[in-house]
Amino acid sequence: MTNSGSIQSTLQETRKFLPSREFSAQAHIASEEQYQSMWQKAKDDPAGFWGELSQELQWITPWKEVISGEMPETRWFTGGQINACENCVDRHLTSWRRNKAAILWEGEPGDTRVLTYNDLHREVSKFANVLKKLGVTTGDRVTLYMPMIPELAIAMLACARIGATHSIIFGGFSADAVADRNNDAQAKIIVTADGGWRRGKEVPLKSAVDESLTKSHTVQKVVVVRRTGQQVHMQTDRDYWWHDLMSDVDPHCDVVPVDSEHPLFILYTSGSTGKPKGVLHTTAGYLLGTTMTSRWVFDLKEEDTYWCTADIGWITGHSYVVYGPLSNGSTVVMYEGAPNWPDEGRFWEIIEKYRVSIFYTAPTAIRAFIKWGDHWPQSRDLSSLRLLGSVGEPINPEAWMWYHRTIGQERCPIVDTWWQTETGAIMISPLPGVSATKPGSCTRPLPGVVPEIVSKEGTPLEANEGGLLVMKQPWPSMLRTLYGDHERFKQTYFSTIEGAYFAGDGARRDADGDIWVMGRVDDVLNVSGHRLSTMEVESSLVAHPAVAEAAVVGFPHDLKGEGICCFVTLKTADSEGSDSLTAELIQHVRKQIGALATPDKIRYTAALPKTRSGKIMRRLLRDIAAGRESVQDTTTLEDLSILAKLRDSDDA
Numbered sequence: 001m002t003n004s005g006s007i008q009s010t011l012q013e014t015r016k017f018l019p020s021r022e023f024s025a026q027a028h029i030a031s032e033e034q035y036q037s038m039w040q041k042a043k044d045d046p047a048g049f050w051g052e053l054s055q056e057l058q059w060i061t062p063w064k065e066v067i068s069g070e071m072p073e074t075r076w077f078t079g080g081q082i083n084a085c086e087n088c089v090d091r092h093l094t095s096w097r098r099n100k101a102a103i104l105w106e107g108e109p110g111d112t113r114v115l116t117y118n119d120l121h122r123e124v125s126k127f128a129n130v131l132k133k134l135g136v137t138t139g140d141r142v143t144l145y146m147p148m149i150p151e152l153a154i155a156m157l158a159c160a161r162i163g164a165t166h167s168i169i170f171g172g173f174s175a176d177a178v179a180d181r182n183n184d185a186q187a188k189i190i191v192t193a194d195g196g197w198r199r200g201k202e203v204p205l206k207s208a209v210d211e212s213l214t215k216s217h218t219v220q221k222v223v224v225v226r227r228t229g230q231q232v233h234m235q236t237d238r239d240y241w242w243h244d245l246m247s248d249v250d251p252h253c254d255v256v257p258v259d260s261e262h263p264l265f266i267l268y269t270s271g272s273t274g275k276p277k278g279v280l281h282t283t284a285g286y287l288l289g290t291t292m293t294s295r296w297v298f299d300l301k302e303e304d305t306y307w308c309t310a311d312i313g314w315i316t317g318h319s320y321v322v323y324g325p326l327s328n329g330s331t332v333v334m335y336e337g338a339p340n341w342p343d344e345g346r347f348w349e350i351i352e353k354y355r356v357s358i359f360y361t362a363p364t365a366i367r368a369f370i371k372w373g374d375h376w377p378q379s380r381d382l383s384s385l386r387l388l389g390s391v392g393e394p395i396n397p398e399a400w401m402w403y404h405r406t407i408g409q410e411r412c413p414i415v416d417t418w419w420q421t422e423t424g425a426i427m428i429s430p431l432p433g434v435s436a437t438k439p440g441s442c443t444r445p446l447p448g449v450v451p452e453i454v455s456k457e458g459t460p461l462e463a464n465e466g467g468l469l470v471m472k473q474p475w476p477s478m479l480r481t482l483y484g485d486h487e488r489f490k491q492t493y494f495s496t497i498e499g500a501y502f503a504g505d506g507a508r509r510d511a512d513g514d515i516w517v518m519g520r521v522d523d524v525l526n527v528s529g530h531r532l533s534t535m536e537v538e539s540s541l542v543a544h545p546a547v548a549e550a551a552v553v554g555f556p557h558d559l560k561g562e563g564i565c566c567f568v569t570l571k572t573a574d575s576e577g578s579d580s581l582t583a584e585l586i587q588h589v590r591k592q593i594g595a596l597a598t599p600d601k602i603r604y605t606a607a608l609p610k611t612r613s614g615k616i617m618r619r620l621l622r623d624i625a626a627g628r629e630s631v632q633d634t635t636t637l638e639d640l641s642i643l644a645k646l647r648d649s650d651d652a
């Protein structure tokens with residue numbers, strides 16, 4: 001057993017990329033000195049640092065105190081009153097920005113809509129009045145279960161306008177998942193649509209809501225947007241069409257001033273590690289965090305066309321489709337459907353069409369693009385791009401290199417942003433005008449973020465030793481509680497390491513001070529007493545030319561404690577690897593990262609089990625690798641048939 005159970009790093013990655021002089025010269029944070037002095041100030045005098053930055057927001061009543069209380073009970077900007085909707089919409093109306101595009105929307109079938117800030121203001125104000133008419137008041141919870149259509153952003157902002165707390169449920173979830181979340185949040189109203197478009201098919205939403213309402217009893221009214229036109233059942237005095245309600249309502253609605261700590265939204269986590277948690281975010285700190293990180297990390301400028309491909313149903317969509325960019329007055333692209341509809345070139349077509357300058361997506365998507373082939377991006381003009389981002393999982397270095405070459409054309413800095421539903425905003429990320437980026441590293445903490453890498457006992461580790469990634473100082477956009485379960489909140493995040501926030505990830509810091517997230521500590525392998533990161537073995541496999549994607553898990557092994565089982569999808573259409581390929585892959589990993597990490601089993605599969613936000617669910621694969629029945633929560637799993645197929649092939 002290695003000392004203090006630290007995670008051994010085997011990944012060798014030495015490539016480094018500096019921002020161009022041209023990029024740095026125009027960046028919001030333009031030099032190492034500027035970053036260092038901001039970071040140091042935020043660490044030494046967080047109240048002074050955040051207090052000054054709070055002037056970037058529009059306040060209704062100035063705050064009295066920036067930070068009060070110790071973690072985990074820290075409160076921010078107490079005494080202040082603010083409104084998130086006013087910050088994202090109204091404040092842009094006093095200048096020419098009034099007529100600037102806020103949302104450039106494209107539906108999957110190809111229909112389009114443009115909403116200027118003035119349009120957004122009108123629609124949001126009207127819908128806020130609709131909510132009031134339906135009996136929603138400040139403090140009520142409103143569930144939004146919708147496709148990626150402008151009405152989703154409108155409904156969120158309308159809730160914020162009147163101080164109602166939204167709880168968004170990703171449109172791909174089942175009726176049961178909706179019922180669970182409605183019950184947990186005690187939602188009064190649901191806003192939904194008849195359906196949404198996904199790969200040319202209509203995803204039924206209203207019928208799922210109907211079913212969910214047989215199991216959740218707090219919901220009194222349902223508002224339905226007509227999107228696909230499919231037949232839906234409308235129950236009198238409960239269900240209303242959005243367009244009917246909007247047709248005769250006052251377009252003026254005053255914003256409701258709320259306290260800084262007023263609950264802005266509840267969002268259930270992705271469920272990669274277990275039952276989803278109802279993360280609660282409050283208003284001022286969250287808004288400040290998302291506003292500043294949007295500007296620092298994406299270097300947002302007035303003339304940018306910014307596209308974050310995440311669904312608004314995930315935290316990335318909350319923070320970086322809606323609140324962060326709109327608070328900055330940016331133009332946001334929003335796309336309803338799948339990246340491979342009608343063909344695998346859809347994203348590149350959208351970038352070319354709207355002249356997207358900033359593109360933010362996830363490793364799972366990047367791995368799919370690689371598999372689909374370079375001819376898709378290569379047949380489009382991507383010269384408008386100036387910055388690329390990644391979020392959601394550790395990015396395999398080879399996927400990073402592909403992104404850099406094929407999409408960024410070696411010109412665009414890549415920001416690999418580490419953060420979580422719980423952190424509300426990006427925590428660790430390159431600053432595009434400053435940082436030397438390295439494939440697979442999220443580099444350094446943003447100003448205001450003070451991470452440490454510690455052993456299980458809480459002692460700080462040496463460079464290159466992997467351990468628990470924790471935060472020792474509070475930050476404005478951190479979660480305040482798990483809705484309705486403050487004990488679980490304290491237990492989940494603040495009980496592992498005394499006095500620090502820990503939410504599950506392992507990491508190491510290299511000799512330059514750059515951080516490499518090594519995946520979830522629950523996923524760490526324990527092979528012959530060595531603790532290895534699954535993500536590093538996966539990255540080695542993905543670096544093999546035949547491999548598209550890999551998930552690595554441990555299984556009980558008589559001699560080694562744990563053996564290494566690799567689930568592999570290949571780039572070629574047929575997923576059947578040969579014995580010779582298996583031998584080659586085992587050799588490849590052995591050569592790249594050492595005998596210690598030699599895979600015991602390689603299993604080929606057409607697809608990996610993922611959450612609906614595209615993250616590999618290793619916990620389910622562990623059961624399969626061990627050949628045991630699973631009793632785990634699978635409500636957030638995207639495609640149950642993948643598990644069934646893997647189980648069947650196990651029996652064979």
Ligand code: ATP
Nearest residue numbers: 269270271272273392393394417418419420421517
């Ligand atoms: P649950 O908490 O319910 O298990 P989840 O952790 O997948 O689900 P999210 O909050 O959506 O839910 O994801 C945050 C996690 O995603 C991080 O803890 C980390 O494991 C991973 N992650 C996100 N961005 C990065 C990144 N840039 N590099 C490495 N890992 C990342």
Ligand code: MG
Nearest residue numbers: 269420503504
């Ligand atoms: Mg998590």
